[in-house]
Amino acid sequence: MQPESIVQEMPSPAAAPAMAETVLTVDNVSKSFGDNHVLRNFSLALRRGENVVVLGKSGSGKSVLIKCIIGLLLPDAGRITVLGQDVATLDHAAMDRLRAKVGFLFQSNALYDSMTVRDNLLFPLRRHWLAHGPAEEEALVHQALDDVGLAHTAELLPAELSGGMRKRIALARTLILRPDIILYDEPTTGLDPVTAREIDHLIREVQQKYRTSALIISHDMNCVRLVADRVVLLVDGRCYAEGTYEELAGNADPKVHEFFA
Amino acid sequence: MPNTALLAETGEITSFAGRFFREGFRPRYELAELLHQCYVVGYQSLPMVGITGFIMGMVLTLQSRPTMAQFGAESWIPVMVGLTIIREMGPIITALIFAGKIGSSIGAELGSMRVTEQIDAMEVSGTNPFKYLVATRVLATTLMLPLLTILADAIALYASFLGVNMKGTTTLALFTNNILSGLTFGDVLPAFVKTFFFGFAIGLIGCYKGYFSDKGTEGVGQAANSAVVVASLVIFLLDLVAVQITGLLGLN
Structure with missing residues (x-):
């Protein structure tokens, strides 16, 4: 039984005040590997100058998501738009030009x-x-x-x-x-706590200095707290909850609470 | 390996070869990387190939001498050694050594790059990793193995000359003349041509095993190991095919 999304209970990014230009949109994207349905109608929007953290357990499809965004994997369904371009429709040359504007930290x-x-x-x-x-x-x-x-x-x-x-x-x-956008795939995994905090601060410095937008994949709650302007909780391939760190930390839903406990 | 898996892998390697011909000769040409790979697989293999060639020629001469002497045919040693080395032993032994050194190295290198996401990083850096990593290595092995084989043949024949002189006396001019008098166009050309196919097979299989290496360090080891095993087997199969073809062409 898949958990129902509670994302509607959170402030929608579309309804947020002082809305900046959207630089990346993931619209109802699904991706499966055989019978393993990794992403199920997942949606997300990233605005210019914003740091969004996608939070989820190991194996929940976070890395698959950013590999779909950068074109290393093709989604089975849905649409990904990066800097106004539909990733699925780009040929190799156009994809390379787009990738020059999208950094990827493996x-x-x-x-x-x-x-x-x-x-x-x-x-x-x-x-x-x-x-x-x-x-x-x-x-x-x-x-x-x-x-x-x-x-x-x-x-x-x-x-x-x-x-x-x-x-x-x-x-x-x-x-x-x-780059206009940086995709971080678990930037603090495998690092000691001190170094991990240095990397977190570096992510913030980069955002402030170059006004980059960043999509950060992580399950390190310290990293989430320090770098996130907004957090998207990925559970069973769906966007389960969305909001600021403080909003999600105060959420009583058990699926959300287990990350912030 | 079950038959179906063997057939499936054969199909995948064939498809991989097809991709090499489709993508390998289109711009953007990776000439700098091709030259670098020629240096790595060619120049850096010289000592190994040279030593192997020297031992091959020396041992073949010393071991065949007693038998040839029993039949009073010592004067035929240069011709016999020349034909054996140039037609068969030079290409095969050099290819097997090359497979062991370069095939495993390519398998391990690409496998390691796959596991550590370097191949993905290359792709997001505006580079076609197949062309940059695979096409250049396959071309380099295809071009370098024939040159290394010629070198190994020459060193083996010189070692044979030394071997002959260990138990008797002959001049280099007479030794060389004897070898050349026993060789025909049909002896040299097919032996030279088949080394291109050996080199292609070694590069292709090493790249295939590394490029599709499973995740983890165990996968890297397996890629290196199976690159050598499969390439060695394919070298013998190609040699068998080459013998049949030269036979049909009347060159045996």
Whole structure:
């Protein structure tokens, strides 16, 4: 028996005051792997400059959701619109152009082992044809590393970095493209509490400095509390509840309460 | 492996090869990565291939000498060794060594990249990972194995010359002349051509196993291992086919 959504009890983002432009819309998206129905008519909207956290248990389909958004997976049904473009209708070239505006911080960081930090940062820049000459490349690398506080690591290999440093470099690789939207896949998973808080603050700093919108997948409640402007609770593939951290923390529904207890 | 699984995997590898021909030769061309891979799979395999070739030529000469001597046919050693190495042993042994070194390396590297989401990261970085990772590696192995085989053949024949001189005396000129007098176009060309297919198979299977590696470190190990096993088996099958084809063409 699937739990009924209580999302209608929460303030709807569409009804929120001072509404900003919507940069990402997930509209009734479903995705299954065989008999495993991961997403069921899931909907979500992300506004410019907003941090939205999708909260859910492990295996609840959070990572599948952002892989559908970035086009790594195709949804079975529904529509995903990113910066005004329907992801399903884009050809490879158009999808690549869109991906240059959407950063993705992977859960495992996904740094290229065989490349130095500098080359890791230059890779997306060069592949998207976004740099014009070595001087501009160098300036962008320096700025991105400076943003994450690791300006001295350019010549190091990922294997020479700690887990927290690798996460920061992965974020720098995302920031170097100056994206409009950043998708974070469990940014604090596997990090010690101190480093995890540093990453949380970094996410906030990036939002404030570059006015990026962010969709953050997490089940780390400290991370949710620190970075979320709005929280969407994903239960059994559905949007079960939605609201600010404080609103959901005060919700008595057992399915919501078990996350905030 | 059950027959159905074997057939299914054969179909998947064939489909993977089809994708290589569909996507591998279209822009955006990854020339820098292709050259890098040629360096990795070619240049860095030189010591292994050289040592193997040297031992192959030396051992073949030393072991065949007593038997040839019993029939008073020692003067035929250069021809016999030349034909054996150039037609069969050079291509096969080099390909097997290459499969062990490069096939497993490709399987493990791509498997590791799959597990750590590096392949997905490449895709969101505006890169077609199939072209960047697979097409370049398959082309590199296809182009480099023939060159390595020529090198291994040359080193093996020189080692054979040393082997002959360990128990007797001959000049390099006479030894070389004997080998060349026993070789025909039909001996050299098919042996050279089949190494392209060996290289293609090694690169393709290594990439296939790594690219579709299951999640987890165990999957990476399995990808590396099965890349070598399957590639080695395919090398022998291709060799069998090559023998049949050269026979039909009257080149045996």
